Amino acid sequence: xxxxxxxxxxPKEPKFVDLLKQVSAISIEAASLLGEALxxxxxxxxxxxxxxxxxxxxxxxxxxxxxxxxxxxxxxxxFDREDISELSNRLDDVVDYINGSSKRMAIYNPYxxxxxxIKLSDLVxxxxxxIDKGINMLATLRSDKKALKEIVNSLHALENDADEVYxxxxxxxxxxxxxxxxxxxxxxxxxxxxxxTDAIEHVGKILKTIIxxxx
Amino acid sequence: xxxxxxxxxxPKEPKFVDLLKQVSAISIEAASLLGEALxxxxxxxxxxxxxxxxxxxxxxxxxxxxxxxxxxxxxxxxFDREDISELSNRLDDVVDYINGSSKRMAIYNPYxxxxxxIKLSDLVxxxxxxIDKGINMLATLRSDKKALKEIVNSLHALENDADEVYxxxxxxxxxxxxxxxxxxxxxxxxxxxxxxTDAIEHVGKILKTIIxxxx
Amino acid sequence: xxxxxxxxxxPKEPKFVDLLKQVSAISIEAASLLGEALxxxxxxxxxxxxxxxxxxxxxxxxxxxxxxxxxxxxxxxxFDREDISELSNRLDDVVDYINGSSKRMAIYNPYxxxxxxIKLSDLVxxxxxxIDKGINMLATLRSDKKALKEIVNSLHALENDADEVYxxxxxxxxxxxxxxxxxxxxxxxxxxxxxxTDAIEHVGKILKTIIxxxx
Numbered sequence: 250x251x252x253x254x255x256x257x258x259x260p261k262e263p264k265f266v267d268l269l270k271q272v273s274a275i276s277i278e279a280a281s282l283l284g285e286a287l288x289x290x291x292x293x294x295x296x297x298x299x300x301x302x303x304x305x306x307x308x309x310x311x312x313x314x315x316x317x318x319x320x321x322x323x324x325x326x327x328f329d330r331e332d333i334s335e336l337s338n339r340l341d342d343v344v345d346y347i348n349g350s351s352k353r354m355a356i357y358n359p360y361x362x363x364x365x366x367i368k369l370s371d372l373v374x375x376x377x378x379x380i381d382k383g384i385n386m387l388a389t390l391r392s393d394k395k396a397l398k399e400i401v402n403s404l405h406a407l408e409n410d411a412d413e414v415y416x417x418x419x420x421x422x423x424x425x426x427x428x429x430x431x432x433x434x435x436x437x438x439x440x441x442x443x444x445x446t447d448a449i450e451h452v453g454k455i456l457k458t459i460i461x462x463x464x
Numbered sequence: 465x466x467x468x469x470x471x472x473x474x475p476k477e478p479k480f481v482d483l484l485k486q487v488s489a490i491s492i493e494a495a496s497l498l499g500e501a502l503x504x505x506x507x508x509x510x511x512x513x514x515x516x517x518x519x520x521x522x523x524x525x526x527x528x529x530x531x532x533x534x535x536x537x538x539x540x541x542x543f544d545r546e547d548i549s550e551l552s553n554r555l556d557d558v559v560d561y562i563n564g565s566s567k568r569m570a571i572y573n574p575y576x577x578x579x580x581x582i583k584l585s586d587l588v589x590x591x592x593x594x595i596d597k598g599i600n601m602l603a604t605l606r607s608d609k610k611a612l613k614e615i616v617n618s619l620h621a622l623e624n625d626a627d628e629v630y631x632x633x634x635x636x637x638x639x640x641x642x643x644x645x646x647x648x649x650x651x652x653x654x655x656x657x658x659x660x661t662d663a664i665e666h667v668g669k670i671l672k673t674i675i676x677x678x679x
Numbered sequence: 680x681x682x683x684x685x686x687x688x689x690p691k692e693p694k695f696v697d698l699l700k701q702v703s704a705i706s707i708e709a710a711s712l713l714g715e716a717l718x719x720x721x722x723x724x725x726x727x728x729x730x731x732x733x734x735x736x737x738x739x740x741x742x743x744x745x746x747x748x749x750x751x752x753x754x755x756x757x758f759d760r761e762d763i764s765e766l767s768n769r770l771d772d773v774v775d776y777i778n779g780s781s782k783r784m785a786i787y788n789p790y791x792x793x794x795x796x797i798k799l800s801d802l803v804x805x806x807x808x809x810i811d812k813g814i815n816m817l818a819t820l821r822s823d824k825k826a827l828k829e830i831v832n833s834l835h836a837l838e839n840d841a842d843e844v845y846x847x848x849x850x851x852x853x854x855x856x857x858x859x860x861x862x863x864x865x866x867x868x869x870x871x872x873x874x875x876t877d878a879i880e881h882v883g884k885i886l887k888t889i890i891x892x893x894x
Contacts (some may be wrong), residue, residue, distance in 0.1 A: 310835075317887060317891065320891050321890065322889045330891060330892070331888075334888065334891070338884075352846060354855065355850075356846050356849045356850040357849070357853050358850075358854070375586050393582070416567060416571050419571045419572070420570075420571040420573075423571065423572050423573065423645070423649070424573070427645075429644035429648070429859035430853070430857075430859050430862060432645060433648065433859070433862070433863065434853070436648075454553075457532060458546075460536065460548065461532065461535050461536045461545060461549070462545070500840050508811050526778075554875040604848050630784060634786045634787070635788075638788065638860070638864070639788070642860075644859035644860050644863070647860060648863065651863075659808065669768075672747060673761075673764065674762070675751065676747065676751045676760060677760070
């Protein structure tokens, strides 16, 4: 029933899916910390959260490196390796953008946190949870094909929602905020969060490619 | 005369080129709407155009999805699929940046529209038209190899011109505009348009890769 | 001892490594010019350096095009071509970001140059030198595998250092600079330099992929 390519994602080579699941779990932790960070009031707290999230980013890097090492040491074809590698890199990007959002919160230290910032971080949290479900389907790709496609679609929809939230917020702050520096901070924070949802959708696109090629 | 890879772009499998042509036609429509949007004066008109362009972006997404579905359902090798998929994705990026430029016009709602903004949108319109010519050569890749290479070169030159326009404009506004918020708006709008021309050149790079591999 | 894929990087086909070395050498020249540009005081000098660096960028483009032409004309498989092409493109990105940093220095023409700007350009110079060492190992990939992995790791570490420098500087200028336009200039310049180190790390990631596939 299974072709040799699919078998890369099956129990014979379980470690890649396991490692990807670990990165995915870290992304959930990082997104939750970000949600908390965005509700803080002082730069001290914000830097604290940033350092916690940065630690998560480093944990994700370590596992991405394990994926790299495992790919190097095991006998599979370069082509398969590339898909695993791509998924690992794009997942890593999500954690990087979560880290980037938290970084901007800490280093720009905005006076006010616009409600849209919280809304976007809620979408990020929902996104990484959906990705995690998707990653957990990789070992059972063929039977879960339909469900995985739904996740891919939901990640696309989530990114559209994030766009909407971002646009309304930018429109409002550009019309109302008269302090150029505070405006810049809010704009940059909204923008980085919106890019996080882009990165989440990008993981969806890789999952889509994996469906195209192997399911 | 033809190898099996080239045949993906020939009458035996015409649908991919047809679908890519459709996305390309949408990008021309979106770019023309953007040209009009940048000449408007009120936020109402700007939002109106933005919604029209966003509709175009959704149309492009729908076809990109049809390309994905078609790739999934037909018997061609993964390797070929990837090139079609890459071209489809990069074309989609162009429409996304056109949308992004129109979005910034609508949501930042600048007080003045710098002449360089119009110049850049003219380059975008020229770029998507050149891409469209290139896409129309894919089915006849070998006989049109030389002409396609010229298009690739013209897209590169166009991006250089856009850089020039962008640089002169930024230099001028940073020297003259004293209102930080208006400066930010002009800078962002110029920058998104310049990125649109980068995305246009990126399509050129994919066309270049397709020449390398199949022509 | 060598597989047919590795042989692309060996004396039988030396031109690709030679051409990549040329691009790498240009990136070193461009980075050194950038280091000097960032120490200038007048817009005239800054524009002068920008034009010199832009010339370097064009030189790199010409060689990237020779790589493209060489790939097109010689009998190697598309798969190998893609790795060479990817490395060439990512090296080109580094030169583009160096050019972009120099461009911002010239066209924003900041009143003060923050010390972190100089620190980041020192990291860029160190980065392109490390890449150059790595490129020089491609022809002897198997014997230099360990050394090449160390370079890949050093590029990753360098990017982390650049992050640190960037963050501290942004935090400081957002807390202290009250002129929104000068703040914007410093932020953009720091950001472009930080992205240059990201692009440098990206070359490291491609080298990593080449190790995975061929070493």
